[in-house]
Amino acid sequence: MLLAIPKSEYKERQQKFCEILTDKKCDGAVIFSVTDIFYLTGFHFHPTERPIGMFIDPELKFHLFLPALEHEHAEEYGIVDQVHSYPEYPGIRHPMEYMKELLIQFGFENKTVGYDSLGYGSPMGYRGQSIDQLISVKEFVSLKWVIEEMRYIKSANEIELIKESCRWGNLAHRLLQKYTKAGLSEIEITSKASMEATMAMIETLGAEYKPHGKTAYAIFRGQIGPESAFPHAVTQNLVLKKGDTLVTGAAADVYGYGSELERTMFVEEVSKEQEKYFQYMHEAQDVALAAIKPGVLYSSVEEAVQKYFKETGITELTSHHTGHNIGLLGHEAPFFDLGDDNEIKPGMVVTVEPGIYVRGIGGFRHSDTVLVTNDGIEMLTYYPRDIKSLIC
Structure with missing residues (x-):
């Protein structure tokens, strides 16, 4: 390509x-x-x-x-x-x-x-x-x-670059999960996974590859254990413990174009309490994905997710909007916000990431990069979303 x-x-x-x-x-x-x-x-x-x-x-x-x-x-x-x-x-x-x-x-x-x-x-x-x-x-x-x-609607060339970003984000995240073990530090795990994915990327793509940004990476950015309840925690080089909730991020820039893959994972085991909140988050993302259609408003997607949160009684555990456009920047307009009445159109590329944050237990957030098509959506990120696949 x-x-x-x-x-x-x-x-x-x-x-x-x-x-x-x-x-x-x-x-x-x-x-x-x-x-x-x-x-x-x-x-x-x-x-x-x-x-x-x-x-x-x-x-x-x-x-x-x-x-x-x-x-x-x-x-x-x-x-x-x-x-x-x-x-x-x-x-x-x-x-x-x-x-x-x-x-x-x-x-x-x-x-x-x-x-x-x-x-x-x-x-x-x-x-x-x-x-x-x-x-x-x-x-x-x-x-x-x-x-x-x-920049709202992506060209065929832009979409291919974003898809390439998704592929290498997927590898970086696969390696992150592989190396995630109790007793290891955050930087030790993320550095190893990111470097290995980057080396595979540059060897595969060759001299024509120009990142114009970051090469392949996979991170926790400090969202480890109880710290994962802070949506924008920062790296503290924590040592992972059995039972920790983890919120991850992985991607790669390809000629300036990026993607977003985030998952909620658990170190070795998951409690009933963690599983309960994971399922709430998983269902909220499903609600958002089902609401994204060409011709509807960005605000309507947030409305659907907020309705789900209200019905399940967890509105107080939410902290941010459901997602945003992505491309040359990690966050681009429009946004899935109640006040954003831009129309969703084919060719737009968005992230879908409703999150739930429970003090003392952790954060629960998946993020997927999604292309709006003429009749619905195409998932560009494809890492497993189910809880069984995300226990390290």
Whole structure:
């Protein structure tokens, strides 16, 4: 299979984006989102204190703006009309001054300009002017959610990359369960399983494989024993004990596309109490899966799950929504939330993960990656879901 998005698909995405700009009466646009730049150009980068952006000029040509140290990288991988760089090191002139010159040069002044953010943002100490302080325009038009909404429905190529992610997540999880034993530490188990799965992955897929993210991994992320009752626990390198409830996660990124496989497992044995809550969780996931159909609203899936929780009297044991879209990011909109009235459509890829959390006993959550089809759903993750198969 092709382990990348072909150039032709990037060109199609760019054309669609330009049509949206025209519909919104924008003469051009400035984009700073890492994910959205990758989606439109194939250029994947790590945001630091050095600003990187993309702009589409009034001639609808695509440009990348970045530090000199990224110039050759962008020319090699970026599917754009032109790459511009600034001499970030050494130098005392602020990078946004160079962007200002380019925006003026390519005719942005006194035009209607779309934007996802008015300025570059980074948690790594960046400070700089926003574009509305750099140039004078007729009007700024927010495009904040436009490219994310373009990503809602996955292409055939994207779906194949997600399926490949699922395959290697499945192997990583299989190895995680194999190596899970009482007396071993969390990091010892997860490191061994993740490395073995990654080696098999790179040997099988060969030189064409590019993760653009994480390679194959399987983790507990701290959800071990009573700590598993915290939905977003963090790794503490706990030593596993007989009878522990475990909540796992496994996946692999393939050309930036990921998946989500999570399971509730038990170390050597399971008590009646653990089994009771496991069955509640299992049934809640079944309810959610049955509710996902093209043409219905995301909120209706959450409503069905909330109805089940209320009928079984366990609403107080729940902490989060039923799931979300997934693709280039681990969490993407829309979400299975009561307030999300987006329509479910064929080609969307979602996670389904209603959870139950019982203090002192543990957390109970499966997560599966699911493709919405014309007449229902296709399960892309396929690890066993029954309790008998999940006792280590």
